[in-house]
Amino acid sequence: MVNYSKWDNLDLGSDDDEPRTSGVPNVTKLEGPSTVTFGGGRGRNVDIQVNAPAPAPAPIAVGTKAIAPPPNRSALDVSYAKFDAMAGDISSDDDINDYYEDEYHEQMDNQRREEAEEELRNPDGTWKKLPPLRRQPGVYTGELPPPSHPPPEVVEARQLAETKTLAERTERFTLNGGREDATATTAPYMWAQTHDECVLSVIVPHETKAKDVRVDCDESHCKVILAHHAMKTATMLIDDDVAHKIDPEPRDDEELERSADGFDVPRTYGEWEVCDWEPKGRRVVRVTFRKKGLGMMTHWWRRALSGGTEIDTATLKGRKDGKAAESQRIWEEATEAFKEKVKNRQPIPIPYDGPIEDSDEDEK
Numbered sequence: 527m528v529n530y531s532k533w534d535n536l537d538l539g540s541d542d543d544e545p546r547t548s549g550v551p552n553v554t555k556l557e558g559p560s561t562v563t564f565g566g567g568r569g570r571n572v573d574i575q576v577n578a579p580a581p582a583p584a585p586i587a588v589g590t591k592a593i594a595p596p597p598n599r600s601a602l603d604v605s606y607a608k609f610d611a612m613a614g615d616i617s618s619d620d621d622i623n624d625y626y627e628d629e630y631h632e633q634m635d636n637q638r639r640e641e642a643e644e645e646l647r648n649p650d651g652t653w654k655k656l657p658p659l660r661r662q663p664g665v666y667t668g669e670l671p672p673p674s675h676p677p678p679e680v681v682e683a684r685q686l687a688e689t690k691t692l693a694e695r696t697e698r699f700t701l702n703g704g705r706e707d708a709t710a711t712t713a714p715y716m717w718a719q720t721h722d723e724c725v726l727s728v729i730v731p732h733e734t735k736a737k738d739v740r741v742d743c744d745e746s747h748c749k750v751i752l753a754h755h756a757m758k759t760a761t762m763l764i765d766d767d768v769a770h771k772i773d774p775e776p777r778d779d780e781e782l783e784r785s786a787d788g789f790d791v792p793r794t795y796g797e798w799e800v801c802d803w804e805p806k807g808r809r810v811v812r813v814t815f816r817k818k819g820l821g822m823m824t825h826w827w828r829r830a831l832s833g834g835t836e837i838d839t840a841t842l843k844g845r846k847d848g849k850a851a852e853s854q855r856i857w858e859e860a861t862e863a864f865k866e867k868v869k870n871r872q873p874i875p876i877p878y879d880g881p882i883e884d885s886d887e888d889e890k
Contacts, residue, residue: 688805688806691805692803692804692805695802695803696716696803698718699716699717699718699725699727699803699810699812700716700717700718701718701719701720701843702718702719702720702826702842702843703716703717703718703719703724703725703827703830703837704716704717704829704834704835704837705717706831706834706835709833711764711765711766711833712763712764712765712766712831712833713728713729713730713750713761713763713764714728714729715727715728715729715763715764715830716729716810717829717830717831717834719817719826719827719830721817721824722816722817723814723815723816723817724772724814724815724817724827724830725812725813725814725815726748726750726764726812726813726814726815726830726831727803727810727811727812727813728750728763728764728810728811728812728813729803729808729809729810730752730763730800730808730809730810730811731808731809732804732806732807732808732809734752734800734809734811735800736799736800738752738753738754738755739751739752739753739798739800739811740753741796741798741811741813743768743772743795743796743813743815744795745771745772745774745795746767746768746771746772747766747767747768748764748765748766748767748768748796748813748815748831749762749764749765750762750763750764750798750811750813751763763811764813764831766831766832766833767831767832768815768830768831768832769827769828769829769830769831769832769834770817770818770825770827771818772795772796772815772816772817772818773795773816773817773818773819774793774794774795774816775793775794775795775796775797775816777791777793795815796813796814796815796816797813797814798811798812798813798814799811799812800812815830826839826842826845827839
């Protein structure tokens with residue numbers, strides 16, 4: 527506490543224009559926190575904060591007893607402890623999380639290096655660059671809710687739809703053909719035919735893609751190979767002769783131009799694709815053959831491959847009623863007419879006016 531009573535009788539004026547008495551200073555009494563500026567307003571001012579005490583208030587008389595008034599708190603006398611606690615509650619933890627995440631990633635990198643030290647360490651002792659570590663999802667440790675199941679009518683509707691889809695595809699893949707089980711040279715397959723084509727559908731696993739399949743066909747033979755890239759092996763699915771000769775695929779303009787220019791362009795036999803068969807199940811490799819043309823006549827195959835089981839072509843859905851019998855009758859009549867013509871054929875003399883060379887055998 528500073529006692530300012532000795533300055534009470536001093537002149538408190540601060541006007542620079544008034545004449546001053548030599549040796550008498552100008553004193554200003556400060557009450558409470560104040561700011562004093564030195565420099566006279568001519569630049570390079572210096573501000574100084576002065577925490578002077580506030581004047582003590584006079585006692586308040588209550589009845590016959592004087593009670594001191596409550597202390598006059600300064601505007602700067604504020605406790606920030608409660609604000610510090612609030613700031614701690616609402617402050618962001620991003621920096622802390624980043625720190626711990628970096629530490630976690632470093633630990634995981636070290637662990638991965640230890641597990642694959644031979645593969646990740648360079649000959650000079652340095653480490654190879656690790657791929658970025660994927661963030662692992664959190665694990666829920668509370669009580670899990672019961673699994674949700676669709677209503678029974680929805681499940682039944684889905685099963686009926688899948689059954690219907692499978693039946694439709696199977697019918698299309700065996701139209702005017704049949705289905706064969708696995709043999710020594712073939713995997714299970716289905717086959718169908720129309721007037722101009724025969725389609726072979728080889729059953730393969732559900733994850734099979736076009737890049738896993740290789741098909742090699744010529745005029746009379748077919749091979750279908752399934753590759754297993756992970757194991758570096760392959761499986762022969764089809765290795766058999768086609769039941770009948772097939773025609774090559776039509777050539778496009780580019781192939782025709784190359785052939786006309788003298789290039790030996792090989793002909794392509796059979797087209798193929800990979801498509802679904804069972805819903806969410808096995809697939810098929812569909813190989814399409816072009817039947818050998820017989821003019822206006824349709825040749826219905828009894829089997830697709832030489833090792834397959836023959837079917838009765840008279841009951842095919844693709845044939846009209848009575849068409850088989852009529853075709854058979856026409857074929858038999860044509861055959862009999864040809865045989866009769868050959869039987870009754872007469873030799874035709876050919877005139878010759880040239881010289882005749884006699885041999886010894888003729889003379890004898």
